[in-house]
Amino acid sequence: MRLTDPSHTDWFKSTYSTGAENCVEAAVLLDGMAVRDSKDTSLTPLRYTTSQWAAFCDGIVSGAL
Template sequence: MTTHRTAPTPSLAEATWFKSSYSTGANNCVEATPLPTGIAVRDSKDTSRTPLRYTTAPWTTFCAGITTGTL
Protein backbone atom coordinates (compact mmCIF):
# COMPACT_ATOMS: atom_id res chain seq x y z
CA MET A 1 0.00 0.00 0.00
CA THR A 2 1.34 3.42 -0.99
CA THR A 3 0.98 6.29 1.42
CA HIS A 4 0.71 9.74 -0.12
CA ARG A 5 1.79 12.68 1.92
CA THR A 6 1.04 16.24 1.09
CA ALA A 7 3.66 18.89 1.63
CA PRO A 8 3.02 21.07 4.65
CA THR A 9 1.41 24.40 3.87
CA PRO A 10 4.02 27.10 4.44
CA SER A 11 3.13 29.81 6.92
CA LEU A 12 2.65 33.24 5.41
CA ALA A 13 3.15 35.04 8.73
CA GLU A 14 6.65 36.15 7.78
CA ALA A 15 6.23 36.21 4.01
CA THR A 16 7.69 39.07 2.00
CA TRP A 17 4.82 40.44 -0.09
CA PHE A 18 5.35 42.58 -3.20
CA LYS A 19 3.18 44.60 -5.56
CA SER A 20 3.48 44.81 -9.31
CA SER A 21 5.58 47.63 -10.70
CA TYR A 22 2.45 48.47 -12.74
CA SER A 23 0.50 49.16 -9.54
CA THR A 24 -0.72 52.71 -9.04
CA GLY A 25 -0.84 54.64 -5.79
CA ALA A 26 -4.59 53.93 -5.52
CA ASN A 27 -3.77 50.65 -3.72
CA ASN A 28 -6.25 48.66 -5.80
CA CYS A 29 -4.12 45.72 -6.79
CA VAL A 30 -2.94 42.42 -5.41
CA GLU A 31 0.22 41.54 -3.56
CA ALA A 32 2.11 38.31 -4.11
CA THR A 33 4.73 36.21 -2.39
CA PRO A 34 6.62 33.23 -3.79
CA LEU A 35 6.09 29.82 -2.20
CA PRO A 36 8.27 26.70 -2.55
CA THR A 37 5.74 25.17 -4.96
CA GLY A 38 3.95 28.21 -6.36
CA ILE A 39 2.68 31.60 -5.29
CA ALA A 40 0.22 33.23 -2.89
CA VAL A 41 -1.75 36.36 -3.74
CA ARG A 42 -3.83 38.65 -1.55
CA ASP A 43 -5.93 41.81 -1.76
CA SER A 44 -3.70 44.82 -1.10
CA LYS A 45 -6.62 46.78 0.36
CA ASP A 46 -7.51 44.13 2.96
CA THR A 47 -4.43 42.11 3.84
CA SER A 48 -6.27 40.42 6.71
CA ARG A 49 -8.23 38.27 4.24
CA THR A 50 -6.96 34.77 3.55
CA PRO A 51 -4.50 34.76 0.62
CA LEU A 52 -5.15 32.54 -2.38
CA ARG A 53 -2.46 29.94 -3.08
CA TYR A 54 -1.64 28.56 -6.52
CA THR A 55 0.80 25.86 -7.51
CA THR A 56 3.26 26.63 -10.28
CA ALA A 57 1.40 25.02 -13.22
CA PRO A 58 -1.95 26.86 -12.87
CA TRP A 59 -0.22 30.16 -12.08
CA THR A 60 2.00 29.83 -15.16
CA THR A 61 -1.05 29.07 -17.31
CA PHE A 62 -2.87 32.09 -15.88
CA CYS A 63 0.09 34.41 -16.56
CA ALA A 64 0.47 33.04 -20.10
CA GLY A 65 -3.24 33.72 -20.71
CA ILE A 66 -2.81 37.33 -19.64
CA THR A 67 0.35 37.77 -21.71
CA THR A 68 -1.23 36.35 -24.87
CA GLY A 69 -4.54 38.14 -24.37
CA THR A 70 -6.62 34.98 -24.08
CA LEU A 71 -7.81 36.03 -20.61
Protein backbone atom coordinates in the same frame (compact mmCIF):
# COMPACT_ATOMS: atom_id res chain seq x y z
CA MET B 1 11.98 34.68 1.02
CA ARG B 2 10.29 31.55 -0.34
CA LEU B 3 8.18 29.63 2.14
CA THR B 4 5.13 27.42 2.06
CA ASP B 5 3.25 29.58 4.60
CA PRO B 6 2.14 32.88 3.00
CA SER B 7 1.80 34.58 6.40
CA HIS B 8 5.60 34.44 6.82
CA THR B 9 6.80 35.61 3.43
CA ASP B 10 7.64 38.85 1.64
CA TRP B 11 4.70 40.38 -0.22
CA PHE B 12 5.08 42.71 -3.19
CA LYS B 13 2.86 44.85 -5.41
CA SER B 14 3.14 45.08 -9.15
CA THR B 15 5.23 47.92 -10.49
CA TYR B 16 2.14 48.75 -12.59
CA SER B 17 0.09 49.60 -9.49
CA THR B 18 1.69 53.08 -9.17
CA GLY B 19 0.21 53.65 -5.71
CA ALA B 20 -3.38 52.91 -6.70
CA GLU B 21 -5.74 51.89 -3.89
CA ASN B 22 -7.21 48.83 -5.64
CA CYS B 23 -4.17 46.58 -5.72
CA VAL B 24 -3.29 43.01 -5.01
CA GLU B 25 -0.07 41.78 -3.49
CA ALA B 26 1.74 38.60 -4.44
CA ALA B 27 4.22 36.36 -2.66
CA VAL B 28 6.50 33.69 -4.08
CA LEU B 29 6.11 30.37 -2.26
CA LEU B 30 8.11 27.16 -2.55
CA ASP B 31 5.15 25.47 -4.21
CA GLY B 32 3.67 28.38 -6.18
CA MET B 33 2.28 31.85 -5.55
CA ALA B 34 -0.05 33.53 -3.10
CA VAL B 35 -2.20 36.57 -3.87
CA ARG B 36 -4.04 38.82 -1.42
CA ASP B 37 -6.00 42.08 -1.26
CA SER B 38 -3.62 44.90 -0.34
CA LYS B 39 -6.42 46.82 1.43
CA ASP B 40 -7.21 43.99 3.87
CA THR B 41 -4.20 41.78 4.42
CA SER B 42 -5.97 39.93 7.23
CA LEU B 43 -8.04 37.99 4.67
CA THR B 44 -6.84 34.53 3.69
CA PRO B 45 -4.69 34.78 0.55
CA LEU B 46 -5.45 32.79 -2.57
CA ARG B 47 -2.81 30.16 -3.29
CA TYR B 48 -1.83 28.82 -6.69
CA THR B 49 0.49 25.98 -7.60
CA THR B 50 3.44 26.70 -9.86
CA SER B 51 1.65 25.15 -12.85
CA GLN B 52 -1.56 27.11 -12.17
CA TRP B 53 0.38 30.38 -11.93
CA ALA B 54 2.29 29.58 -15.14
CA ALA B 55 -0.98 28.87 -16.97
CA PHE B 56 -2.40 32.18 -15.71
CA CYS B 57 0.70 34.10 -16.89
CA ASP B 58 0.62 32.30 -20.26
CA GLY B 59 -3.04 33.31 -20.63
CA ILE B 60 -2.19 36.94 -20.03
CA VAL B 61 0.75 36.91 -22.47
CA SER B 62 -1.30 35.16 -25.19
CA GLY B 63 -4.23 37.57 -24.77
CA ALA B 64 -6.63 34.82 -23.70
CA LEU B 65 -7.27 36.60 -20.38
